Amino acid sequence: xxxxxxxxxxxxxxxKPKKIKTENGKKLDSLFKAGAESKKVKxxxxxxxxxxxxxxxxxxxxxRFLEHKGPVLAPPYEPLPxxxxxxxxxxxMKLSAxxxxxxTFFAKMLDHEYTTKDIFRKNFYKDWRKEMTSEEKSxxxxxxxxxxxxxxxxxxxxxxxxxxxxxxxxxxIREENERILQEYGFCVMDNHKERIxxxxxxxxxxxxxxxxxxKMGMLKRRIRPEDIIINCSKDSKHPKPPQGTRWxxxxxxxxVTWLVSWTENIQGSIKYIMLNPSSRIKGEKDWQKYETxxxxxxxxxxxxxxxxDDWKSKEMRIRQRAVALYFIDKxxxxxxxxxxxxxxxxxxxxxxxxxxxxxLYPKMDDQEYVVEFDFLGKDSIRYYNKMPVxxxxxxxxxxxxxxxxxxxxxxDRLNTSILNKHLQELMDGLTAKVxxxxxxxxxxxxxxxxxxxxxxxxxxxxLSYNRANRAVAILCNHxxxxxxxxEKSMQNLQTKIDEKQKQLSTARKQLKGAKxxxxxxxxxxxxxxxEVKRKAVQRLEEQLMNLQMQATDREExxxxxxxxxxxxxxDPRISVAWVKKWDVPIEKIYNKTQREKFAWAIDMAEEDYxx
DNA sequence: TTACAGACTTGGGTAAAATTAT
DNA sequence: ATAATTTTACCCAAGTCTGTAA
Numbered sequence: 001x002x003x004x005x006x007x008x009x010x011x012x013x014x015x016k017p018k019k020i021k022t023e024n025g026k027k028l029d030s031l032f033k034a035g036a037e038s039k040k041v042k043x044x045x046x047x048x049x050x051x052x053x054x055x056x057x058x059x060x061x062x063x064r065f066l067e068h069k070g071p072v073l074a075p076p077y078e079p080l081p082x083x084x085x086x087x088x089x090x091x092x093m094k095l096s097a098x099x100x101x102x103x104t105f106f107a108k109m110l111d112h113e114y115t116t117k118d119i120f121r122k123n124f125y126k127d128w129r130k131e132m133t134s135e136e137k138s139x140x141x142x143x144x145x146x147x148x149x150x151x152x153x154x155x156x157x158x159x160x161x162x163x164x165x166x167x168x169x170x171x172x173i174r175e176e177n178e179r180i181l182q183e184y185g186f187c188v189m190d191n192h193k194e195r196i197x198x199x200x201x202x203x204x205x206x207x208x209x210x211x212x213x214x215k216m217g218m219l220k221r222r223i224r225p226e227d228i229i230i231n232c233s234k235d236s237k238h239p240k241p242p243q244g245t246r247w248x249x250x251x252x253x254x255x256v257t258w259l260v261s262w263t264e265n266i267q268g269s270i271k272y273i274m275l276n277p278s279s280r281i282k283g284e285k286d287w288q289k290y291e292t293x294x295x296x297x298x299x300x301x302x303x304x305x306x307x308x309d310d311w312k313s314k315e316m317r318i319r320q321r322a323v324a325l326y327f328i329d330k331x332x333x334x335x336x337x338x339x340x341x342x343x344x345x346x347x348x349x350x351x352x353x354x355x356x357x358x359x360l361y362p363k364m365d366d367q368e369y370v371v372e373f374d375f376l377g378k379d380s381i382r383y384y385n386k387m388p389v390x391x392x393x394x395x396x397x398x399x400x401x402x403x404x405x406x407x408x409x410x411x412d413r414l415n416t417s418i419l420n421k422h423l424q425e426l427m428d429g430l431t432a433k434v435x436x437x438x439x440x441x442x443x444x445x446x447x448x449x450x451x452x453x454x455x456x457x458x459x460x461x462x463l464s465y466n467r468a469n470r471a472v473a474i475l476c477n478h479x480x481x482x483x484x485x486x487e488k489s490m491q492n493l494q495t496k497i498d499e500k501q502k503q504l505s506t507a508r509k510q511l512k513g514a515k516x517x518x519x520x521x522x523x524x525x526x527x528x529x530x531e532v533k534r535k536a537v538q539r540l541e542e543q544l545m546n547l548q549m550q551a552t553d554r555e556e557x558x559x560x561x562x563x564x565x566x567x568x569x570x571d572p573r574i575s576v577a578w579v580k581k582w583d584v585p586i587e588k589i590y591n592k593t594q595r596e597k598f599a600w601a602i603d604m605a606e607e608d609y610x611x
Numbered sequence: 612t613t614a615c616a617g618a619c620t621t622g623g624g625t626a627a628a629a630t631t632a633t
Numbered sequence: 634a635t636a637a638t639t640t641t642a643c644c645c646a647a648g649t650c651t652g653t654a655a
Contacts, residue, residue, distance in 0.1 A: 174628095202645065210623080210646065256618065264645095270617060271645085285619085334621095335649060344647075378648055379622055417613095420650070433620085433649060480623065489638070561623070568621055591641070 049192055051280035052287065052600040061254045062281060066232045068187035068196070070239025070247075071260045071273055072180060074203035074222060077101045084154045087147035088140055098131040102219060105206045107151035114208060114216060123217035124206060131219070187259060187275070188236075195276035196259065201228070207266045211345035211380025218266055227262045257281050267343065277567075278596040287600060290571040292429045293437040294611060299427055300438065304329065306426070311392045316399075317413035321422060323396050324350050324411050328435050331385065332475050334378060335416040335432035347376045350432070351416050356406035360397055369394035383477050440472045440569035445611045447471045448578050459546045462588050463553050465578065470556060472565045480561040490554065497547045504540040511537050572598035573605035581607035 079100060085092040086103060095103060106115065106124055114120045125143045132140065140146065165173075184199045204222040207215055225245040232238060234252045241247050248262075260273035275281055296303075307329075310322030327333050328350050336349025348357065357375035364370040367388045377383045389397075400410055416432065423430040447468035452461060483489070511533040518526040572590075576598070579586050590598060 198644080200644090208646090213646095258618075261618095267646090268616095269647095272618075274619080282620095289620090337649065339648095347647085349648085379646075381623080416649080417651095431650065478622080483639095485638075492638080564622060593641070 048599065049280075050600075050603060051192075051283060052604065056284060062257045063189050063254050064233075065191070065236065066187065066189050066254070066259065067236035068232060068239060068259050069184050070230060070241070071228065072184050072200045073225070073242065074201055080104070080151065080154065085150050087150070089142075089145045090147075093139070096133050096136060099128065099133070099136050101204070102128045102131045103146075103148060104151055104155070105204070105219070107148035108155050109206060109208075110148055110152045117216065119214060120206075120208075120217035123215060124219070127217075127219035189275070189279070189281065192280065194279040194281075197274050197276045199273060201260075201262070202264075202271065209345060211347065211376060213345045214342055215266055215344075221265050223262050229261045231256065231259055231261070276596075277593075278599065283597070283600050286597075289437060290441065290573070290611075292434055293441055293571070296427060296430060296434050296438045297442065297611065300329075303426055308392075311396055317418075319396050320400060320411040320414045321419060323393055323400070324414055324419060325423075326389075326393060328432050329439070331373075331387065332436050332439050332477075333383075334436070335419065337416050345376070345380050347378060347380055349377060351411055351414055351419060353410040354406065355401055355404045355408050355410055358397070358410065360394065360401070362394075371397065377477065381477065381479055436476065437569055440476060440565055441571040441574060441611050443472050443475055444468050444570050445574045448574070452578070452582065454582075457542070457545070458584055458588070459549050461582055461584055463549045465575075465584075465589060466553050466562065467556070469562050469566060469570070470560055472570060473560045473562050476565055476569060478561045478564045479559055482558050486558060490551070493547065493551050493554065497544065497551060500540065500544045500547055504537065504544055507533065507537045507540050566594070567597070571611050572601035573609045574611050576601050576605040577607050577609035580605070 077097065079097055086095055086100070087093065106128070109115050115124075121143055129137055129140075185196050186193050187196055188194070201223045202220070205220050207213075207218045207220045209216050225241040226248055228241075228247050230239055230247050230250045231253055232250070233254075238250055239247075258272040258274050261270050263269070264271050277283070277286070303325075307322040307325045310318050311326075313319050313322065328335070334349035336352035338352055339347075348354065353375065357373065359372040359374075361370040361372065362368065364386070369391055370386055370388050371394070373383055373385045373387070375383055397410075400412075404410075404412075420431045423432065423434075448465065451464040451467055453464075456464070511530070514526065514529045514533045518530050520526075575589055576586070578584070579589055586595065586602065590602075595602060
């Protein structure tokens with residue numbers, strides 16, 4: 001019994017090393033045999049460090065020692081070859097390097113619909129002009145007279161050429177990337193080599209926000225060493241800026257986790273280089289997040305009773321708070337911070353919902369008191385839902401809507417800071433987003449319990465798991481655009497199923513034939529034949545079943561993205577426990593990256609783990 | 612109370628890599 | 634071996650939440 005997070009006692013059970021299966025045991029084996037040292041084989045890592053078995057700092061420091069090589073800067077601009085021309089008003093025109101670079105950004109996007117959008121063009125043109133020489137500025141006065149097609153064709157040809165490169169050339173590039181990864185992709189933090197998440201500085205380009213973004217098309221400028229702040233230990237070997245340049249600053253702040261930061265010019269926000277999710281510093285935080293959610297589990301009944309009670313409060317602000325919290329709890333809405341108007345796309349969360357985002361129906365079909373939600377949430381993903389609510393909630397909503405315009409705030413006496421302050425008083429460490437984590441994880445656990453049947457095959461169990469995962473993704477509104485090749489890929493699968501069905505029916509006929517044969521002859525040979533055919537039928541049945549399950553899974557997943565919930569909302573110990581309970585290979589649930597991120601949970605959770 | 616900087620988590624899309632089909 | 638398809642890694646935007654200062 002050790003390790004307490006937030007006063008929660010955790011039990012760790014004896015670690016039973018299981019035989020580790022690789023996704024493709026055969027391939028790996030053969031690689032090891034066949035003079036593998038050449039390319040693909042990674043060295044078997046020395047005993048993995050189990051950070052989760054170590055003490056954690058209690059003084060707010062994030063590390064004691066930090067050494068790294070700094071960021072990889074964006075490659076400098078390479079001017080276009082002379083034969084690739086830009087045309088203005090039908091005539092070729094040689095651009096200065098600075099103007100040409102920005103023009104190439106636009107040229108590379110020519111095939112995208114957004115280069116036809118007014119805002120995009122306006123923003124681009126405005127920022128492009130800033131890079132022009134005064135002659136260029138006076139000559140180029142109309143974007144519609146600019147012709148970038150030759151540039152665009154050139155880049156298409158380049159990427160085509162890249163695809164056509166010989167094996168050797170491709171290998172060379174891969175090796176170079178690997179070298180850069182080895183040099184810049186790792187750091188040393190407190191005696192351990194850790195993988196860095198994003199060690200490359202973002203290259204310059206045109207900003208493309210998501211949804212209807214007012215800043216789309218603006219120039220994202222090149223980041224120079226002079227813009228970059230380095231964070232590392234005083235007593236470490238400091239990263240060196242490129243010859244002839246200097247960093248903006250080198251600091252030694254161990255109260256933060258980032259290694260490198262710079263300020264981005266579109267929103268003026270700070271960007272960071274941080275560690276990979278498999279690192280101690282990310283893993284501990286992740287673990288802690290789920291422990292907070294588990295503490296919520298213990299008191300959620302009390303909190304629910306409380307907010308239901310608050311629906312009756314004399315004070316408007318308390319009623320609003322209580323209804324908002326109900327939405328956050330029941331519908332897994334995000335908190336909804338207010339945003340500066342005109343700086344970003346117009347999206348909302350719970351606290352920033354406006355009157356225009358909900359509709360009230362006293363009666364709808366056979367239901368009473370239905371609320372219809374329709375708004376754009378994070379990343380401009382649409383949230384649409386109809387939910388019957390309790391009469392009291394409905395009456396409150398009618399009250400909140402009184403005398404308001406569509407663009408007015410639904411919860412005019414509430415914001416995220418008020419809400420979170422309240423939550424903090426109810427439970428230490430409680431904020432709005434904990435509800436999302438809690439409801440996601442508890443839903444997975446409960447759905448797994450409900451959907452898994454002991455006698456099913458492994459593929460059927462995996463379908464059940466994915467369905468449980470899907471229930472969570474739907475709850476959290478994690479949507480994706482259906483893949484461009486979705487229909488085709490479904491068709492392919494169907495063809496396979498049909499084929500398999502044919503094979504099966506012929507196999508069945510053969511079995512029947514073999515049986516009659518055997519009845520007639522009663523010979524040993526014919527008996528064997530019956531067995532052989534029976535086996536074949538069985539195998540085909542199984543294969544057919546698996547294909548059908550794959551098809552079901554894929555179809556159901558058409559517009560649902562499972563990744564985000566799996567990575568950010570579901571306590572991995574629930575999945576690990578499930579896998580151990582039903583003897584499902586963990587690789588079926590988590591890929592390599594995911595197994596690395598959740599190493600702590602895989603090591604820690606046994607089959608009886610309860611969220 | 613608000614505004615804002617800062618730090619960190621969460622998010623969907625896409626290019627590249629890996630795998631499978633031909 | 635090559636092409637088609639699927640999966641993964643990477644990209645970087647967009648949220649949440651905290652702390653501080655006015």
